Amino acid sequence: TLFRSYLVQSKLTKKVYAMKEIKGQRYKSETQRTKVKKEIKLLENLNHPHVITYFSSFEENGNFYIILEYINGGSLDDKIKIAKEKNLLVDEKMVWDLLVQTLSGLLYLHENKKIIHRDIKPDNILIDKEYNLKISDFGVSAINKDDIEDILKCHGTRSGPLQFMAPEMLAGGTYEFKSDIYMLGLTFFNLMCGQLPEKKVKQSENVFVSLNV
Secondary structure, eight states: OOEEEEEEEOTTTOOEEEEEEEOGGGOOSHHHHHHHHHHHHHHHTOOOTTBOOEEEEEEETTEEEEEEEOOTTOBHHHHHHHHHHHTOOOOHHHHHHHHHHHHHHHHIIIIISOOOOOOOSGGGEEEOTTOOEEEOOOTTOOOOOSOHHHHTTOOSOOOSOGGGOOHHHHTTOOOOHHHHHHHHHHHHHHHHHSSOTTSOOOTTSOOOOOSOO
16 A cells, blocks of 8 residues: 555654654645645644644655654544444434534634645544544645635645535535535534435435444
């Protein structure tokens, strides 16, 4: 695989971090390597309680390594899969709490940093054991620019997971901050129903599953 994640510990502080490894063969040209550097530069400038915290990065043997805070509860996707297997009911208050946290992080990205994430999905929403939420993975995010109009002119780039993409993204047309909100809606529909809206949910089925798993 060209991407790997590791749990690492500082020799000095003994603090535990998550380390993202990006293999060099994935980005052989300078143009491709610039994309990784863009992600690192973007992460360096983010500071919000519901956005993953960046600590440092380095290159070694042609590979990139990014050191991030470690979130000990897994992803929202992990919770959905486990809950579906156990067929448990959900606490609606918990869902609302997670949604508010995600919206807080997205508002910061959109309003303060003028960043379109472009890859909002359950895998990229991390949760610790106390259910504090962090938006992660900015590898395909639209680059932060001073002029918001430049960001809104992203054409023909189908970045992100197809099943969570907004219609304008699938069509290769112009997309904007609202595209992130559409993807967020699909993510939380998936959380509450255990599936995406393309599949019909029977009236008799429970649409809530437990996150306390």
